[in-house]
Amino acid sequence: MADDSRPYRSAVREQRAAETRGRVLEAAARCFVEHGWAGTTMTAIAREAGVSTKTVHDTGTKAFLLLEAFRVRYVGRGGWAAITDDPETAALLEITDPREALAVAVDWLATAHARSADLWFTLRATARFDPQLDAAYAEHLRLKTVTFRETAEWLLRCGVVPAAAVDDEQLDRFASLVAVAMGAETYVQLVHDHGYTDEQYRAWLRRTIPALRP
Template sequence: MSGGVKREYRSDLRSAQAEQTRRAVVDAASRLYVEHGYGGTTIDAVARAAGVSRKTVFTAVGGKLDLLKTALDWAVAGDDRPVALEDRSEMRALLALDDPVDLLAGWARILVDIDRRVGPLMTALEVAAGGDAEAAALIESSQHQRLEGARTVVRRLTALKALRPDLSRDTAVDIAWLASDAVLYDRLVRLRGWSHTRFETWLAQNLCWQLFDG
């Protein structure tokens, strides 16, 4: 084996180990934020749970807010690949559909899967935002991302000429934006005991009822 191949192998190995460490740190932080909240979670606790040093936590991800932001990003996407939700194959396939009912049913399915992963972390973030300006800014950023997602879906519905004639595009975006808020899932599933399937069906039907012509 040549020296160049050996160096490349060692580099790939170090990269894989760094990714594994990063996952372990973010996973540990996610669990602790859900169990103990933002204020009750320390960097030292994350390090212990991940089996790494305090310095490694900062090197791999960053401080407490960086950990929460990364955990939220991964929860929304469903994995740690650096690919935006709108660029993923599932979302591209959804936006290629010609049937608006199928489109909203598919979007509801994606939203509910996200809600299940994001809900507990959003609760931790909302509590943190009460006394932390950076956490409040993170919430604002999350709201903006949801708004862009709503605009993308409404843009496709508009292209399909599926929106109600008495509904402006801005209002349609607001309705879609509200539907994508994980708080709805939290209230109906966690607090009121709805099943995952019941909520997904309700969400899809409610979107159709509010957005469609006829």
């Protein structure tokens, strides 16, 4: 007689493995934010996650854990390279109504930065002196540039930013402005350094994004 329980057991194992991985990554995020790169050990992450140190090592290297923890906090899921690799995020760029597009962009950014901005700064600072992380970070920045260019095209295409036709050079400059306005660095300056509330930051984005010009 066939063993009908095998697929079920496999699904349960996969679910448990995914839950464990999630605990490890969230524990890593908390440790990196609180203690920085140098102060975070694989043993500390294991203790925070309630798992063995071997489980943490099996999840990935220390550099991978920092980068993947940022990815999870920023988008809500890991495993992506460019943000538009994530199907749910990519679907946002299909919105054509300018009011809806602006509202969605502001909500998405404010939520993502609130979850991940501290971790982003740890990642950025660490990449300067860790060769393994530096290579991954450089590739992440390249893909981030691509994503902001796609975002800039979307803002123009759906009319959030009214503009006539632009050439490639103008689009690249505009994408740079979009990156500054929407980036984690600006979020940290406004919210952490200057005391903006979440709603004040969102209001600033609602004013600033449509005022950008190529």
